[in-house]
Amino acid sequence: MADSNSKHQDSLQSICYKRGSLQLLDQRKLPLETVYLEIKGADDGWHAIRDMVVRGAPAIAIAAALSLAVEVSNLEDFIGTSDDAASFLNSKLDYLVTSRPTAVNLSDAVTKLKGVISNAAATAFEAMSVFQAFLEAAEDMLREDVAANRAIGLYGASFLQSHIKDSKNLSILTHCNTGSLATAGYGTALGVIRSVHAEGILLRAYCTETRPFNQGSRLTAFELVHDNIPATLIADSAAAALMQAGRVDAVIVGADRVAANGDTANKIGTYSLALSAKHHHIPFFVAAPLTSIDLTLSSGQEIVIEERSPKELLNSRGGLGEQVAASGICVWNPAFDVTPADLIAGIITEKVLVSLFLSIAKHVFIASDILELYDQGVITKTGDVFDIKDFIHNATSHCCK
Numbered sequence: 001m002a003d004s005n006s007k008h009q010d011s012l013q014s015i016c017y018k019r020g021s022l023q024l025l026d027q028r029k030l031p032l033e034t035v036y037l038e039i040k041g042a043d044d045g046w047h048a049i050r051d052m053v054v055r056g057a058p059a060i061a062i063a064a065a066l067s068l069a070v071e072v073s074n075l076e077d078f079i080g081t082s083d084d085a086a087s088f089l090n091s092k093l094d095y096l097v098t099s100r101p102t103a104v105n106l107s108d109a110v111t112k113l114k115g116v117i118s119n120a121a122a123t124a125f126e127a128m129s130v131f132q133a134f135l136e137a138a139e140d141m142l143r144e145d146v147a148a149n150r151a152i153g154l155y156g157a158s159f160l161q162s163h164i165k166d167s168k169n170l171s172i173l174t175h176c177n178t179g180s181l182a183t184a185g186y187g188t189a190l191g192v193i194r195s196v197h198a199e200g201i202l203l204r205a206y207c208t209e210t211r212p213f214n215q216g217s218r219l220t221a222f223e224l225v226h227d228n229i230p231a232t233l234i235a236d237s238a239a240a241a242l243m244q245a246g247r248v249d250a251v252i253v254g255a256d257r258v259a260a261n262g263d264t265a266n267k268i269g270t271y272s273l274a275l276s277a278k279h280h281h282i283p284f285f286v287a288a289p290l291t292s293i294d295l296t297l298s299s300g301q302e303i304v305i306e307e308r309s310p311k312e313l314l315n316s317r318g319g320l321g322e323q324v325a326a327s328g329i330c331v332w333n334p335a336f337d338v339t340p341a342d343l344i345a346g347i348i349t350e351k352v353l354v355s356l357f358l359s360i361a362k363h364v365f366i367a368s369d370i371l372e373l374y375d376q377g378v379i380t381k382t383g384d385v386f387d388i389k390d391f392i393h394n395a396t397s398h399c400c401k
Contacts, residue, residue: 012180012223014059015066017142019135020073022066024054027181028320031222039063041071042092049099049106052213056182057256057292058145061105064096065113065138072131085127086117089134102265102306102336104257104294113137145184148289148350149191156192156287156348157199160250164283169203170196170249173239176210176267177219178254178287189252189287190223192348197229205231206248208239210267212333213308213318236269243280251277252348255288262341262386263300264288268334274343283345290349295389300338308333341386351395 016023016036023036028051037053039045045067048054054063068089078085093110100106113134120133161167172193176182179190187194196202205224210216217233224231234242242248251273257265264270264286277284297303310331311319325331 012226013185014054014056014181015062015142015184017066017069017139019139020070022063022070024048024063025181026053027055027219028052028318030181030218039067039070040074042068042096046096046099049096055215056177057105057254058149058183058188058289059181060100061109061291062142062145062184064093064099064106065109065141068092068096069135069138072135075131078127078131080127082121082124082127082130085130086121089117089130090114100306101304102256105289105291108291108294109141112141142184145289146186149183149186149188151350152188152287152289152348153186153191153195155350156252156285157195157201159346159348160192160196161199161201164249166249168201170201171204171206171247172196172202173206173208173242173248173251173273174220175208175216175251175253175270175273177215177223179220179223181219181223182254187223188289188348189254189285190220192252192285192287193229194227197227202230204247205229206242207231207233208236208269208273209233210269211236212312215267236272239273240276240280243276243282248277248280248282251282251284252287253285255286255292255347256336257297257303258286258288258293258347258388259297259300259303260293260295260386260388261299262344262347262388263303264339264341264344264347265300265303265305265336266339268337271337271339271343274339278343284339284343285346285348286339286344287348290351290392290395293349293388293392295392300340303336303338305338306335308335347386347388349395 014025014027022039024039026035026037029035037048039048045064049060049063054060093113097107097110116133116137117130120130124130160170164170174189174193179187193202193205207216207220207224221231221233253266253270255264255266274284309319310333313331313333314323314325315321316324
């Protein structure tokens with residue numbers, strides 16, 4: 001991959017694409033340097049994802065699809081049939097999905113793209129027709145992600161404004177980075193915060209530093225300052241004290257994978273925040289597109305948790321700096337943890353908000369109003385159990401937006 005010092009300093013786009021060209025913002029260098037890397041094909045894309053040049057479940061999926069799109073756009077004199085083209089694309093997609101196994105958006109994107117490839121190969125006589133179908137599908141994913149993020153922000157802001165006490169002065173805590181840098185644009189959890197700020201009801205956003213790779217201090221703080229959103233950075237270990245001091249009205253995080261029962265895998269430290277929020281009677285929300293939901297997994301116990309390099313803990317700057325830990329110490333460095341569904345008050349998606357109707361804070365929620373507000377767009381269950389399968393069926397079959 002060739003370094004490209006791009007003229008995008010005033011933009012928070014992590015992905016800059018036009019047909020035949022893809023540049024990814026090297027997020028390892030933020031906030032001190034703005035450097036874009038040129039991605040020439042699937043191999044470059046795989047390494048950019050694995051090495052966390054690009055990160056965030058939605059952005060990973062888009063970057064993978066577009067890295068192959070660039071390679072396809074620049075193919076010269078491909079010799080083969082439509083079936084050969086399909087085999088070529090499927091092999092590349094299988095390779096790309098191994099870059100970050102926990103993020104379901106990536107595997108979901110690959111599955112959808114394979115369907116497009118299969119349909120095209122079944123009806124096309126030329127390889128280029130298959131390649132063209134793939135290109136259009138990959139580019140559609142980029143456009144759809146931005147639209148989905150803005151819808152998540154809108155639904156989340158509306159819900160918070162209607163269902164949290166003193167919603168004219170909200171203070172929201174978030175974890176990791178879920179903004180423009182983690183998606184194709186706008187963001188999921190940070191998108192909700194952006195929308196709340198746009199409505200004029202945000203008192204303050206709090207972001208954790210998010211050790212050991214510091215996505216909060218390096219990336220989320222960077223986005224908040226850029227957008228002139230009132231914000232404060234805290235140490236990961238200060239979150240419970242902040243809640244105890246009464247300075248948090250809601251916690252909103254993103255998701256790398258949501259199981260069918262609502263258990264959610266997200267950046268390590270999310271589970272701790274959910275436990276603290278539960279203890280302090282603060283609603284804890286997950287904001288994620290439907291592509292983050294994996295109905296093949298019955299619970300979070302089935303989610304594969306990626307383990308990162310020990311260097312991220314042994315060295316400063318998330319493994320990129322000097323050694324700070326004792327030589328010879330053993331390291332356990334899971335990238336994610338799983339938050340049980342019973343700690344989650346609701347899942348904000350681009351369709352509607354799925355609510356648990358937990359009675360964690362009667363002075364915060366107005367549960368009786370939820371169904372009326374969202375016209376049956378919120379699925380309730382017996383007890384504290386999500387009915388996500390039914391929700392997705394209803395949301396997609398009735399085209400709820």
